[in-house]
Amino acid sequence: MELFKRFLEYSAEHRLTAPGNRLLVAVSGGIDSMVLAWLIREAGISHAIAHCNFSLRDKESDDDEIFVSNYAGKHNIPFYSRKFDTVSYAASKGLSIQMAARELRYEWFDELVTREGFDAVAVAHNRNDNAETFFINLLRGTGLNGLTGMSQKYRNIIRPLLFATRDEIVSFARQKKIKFREDSSNSSIKYTRNRIRHKILPEFEKVNPNALAALSETISHLRGSAEIIDRHISELRLSIFRPVTDGVEADIKELKNLQPASPYIFELFRVYGLSAGQTCELISLLDSSPGKYINTNTHRLLRDRQRIIITERVLIESSRYEFHSLDEMHMSGIFSDMAIAVPGEEPLPSCRMTACLDLDKVTFPVIVRRWEPGDRFVPLGMSQPKKISDFLIDLKVPVTTKEKVLLLLSADEVIWVMGYRINERYKVTDHTTRILMLTI
Helix, strand or coil, rough: CHHHHHHEEEEECCCCCCCCCCEEEECCCCCHHHHHHHHHHHCCCEEEEEEEEEECCCCCHHHHHHHHHHCCCCCCCCEEECCCCCCHHHHCCCHHHHHHHHHHHHHHHHHHHHHHHHCCCEEECCCCHHHHHHHHHHHCCCCHHCCCCCCEEEEEEEECCCCHHHHHHHHHHHHHHHCCCHHHHHHCCHHHHHHHHHHHHHHHHHHHHCCCHHHHHHHHHHHHHHHHHHHHHHHHHHHHEEECCEEEEEEHHHCCCCCCHHHHHHHHHHCCCCCCCHHHHHHHHHCCCCCEEECCCCEEEEEEEEEEEEEEEECCCCEEEEEEEHHHHHHCCCCCCEEEECCCCCCCCCCCCCEEEEEHHHHCCCEECCCCCCCCCEEECCCCCCHHHHHHHHHHCCHHCCCEEEEEEECCCCEEEEECCEEECCCCCCCCCEEEEECC
């Protein structure tokens, strides 16, 4: 069955569009989004095109924008574009480049939808993307909901190509002579998603040529199970949690009666930012003395007599983390990717969000904290120490961003101004035997 016909049937089956809808189509210029743009135009759906220039590949990023703009102009399609300083945004928020780009992209889409009155935003995620997301979340130790993949429709986002494999999209583009741009970063395996795409999924397909279809079926089953669990947890939350003046409180006695404890506690508290890795810590908190608390990404969970008081964390707290092993660093969630490499196996990444350090020069414990007046280090490429404050001023880092810059320290020495530059003394040399690669 031709891809176009399947696209129409899939959209109708999942009610992704309706007569009179006006869509905002996210188009990067890559093969997936250009095929999606072709299908929507061929279907006669009223739409505009939005393009994000994340400024990550210099001239290549600008050429992508020109390419998409020319396509829109050729077909008289309204065109919106925005250029982002993704690296600075990632550094200011303490995010990985991928997560920063995602936040910037969807915040801007929401802005356009509200301002211009679009009914939905169409993005070009396909079946391969869904399988890759499944493995990414599996490796992060996510809960069940993280394994349910991407849905056809979520809030104002629709995914009309989620039924199609990447091979089918490539074949269709070739058949219809659809022009597109190649993203050079897609071939790099320094990113977790690309490593799964180019290394892991092909191995699964050697074992089972229909691996993608089997994974999609598994994801569908998990999504059904997750819906059943969510309904049960929502009902349970009504009986255990109750609102109080500054937040919510949960009855400790009721929580301790839940068995098995770990999955119940995680599902009940994940809406308050609890990570899977913090579940055991919260269970221990139930038996601790009053006044003890743990912080999630979004809330503070305080033990108070026979209740857990849940309040939002609205104040910016001083960030300081101490790690005694690589495992602790990996589990912290601060680093989006971490690997130990051997010199010469692969070219070292040049992105400033990734640090490549001589692992044998790093001593534990290592500390991550905000920079303080008087901190200094020897920037890569220099021979003399420089104050962090002067270093950031030289880079013209905005004051609001400067306040949030984090440092990685070993033996009280700054070895990486995170997101900016490593210490010259910890760089990879001809004598390096192990490379620690950290990405934020």
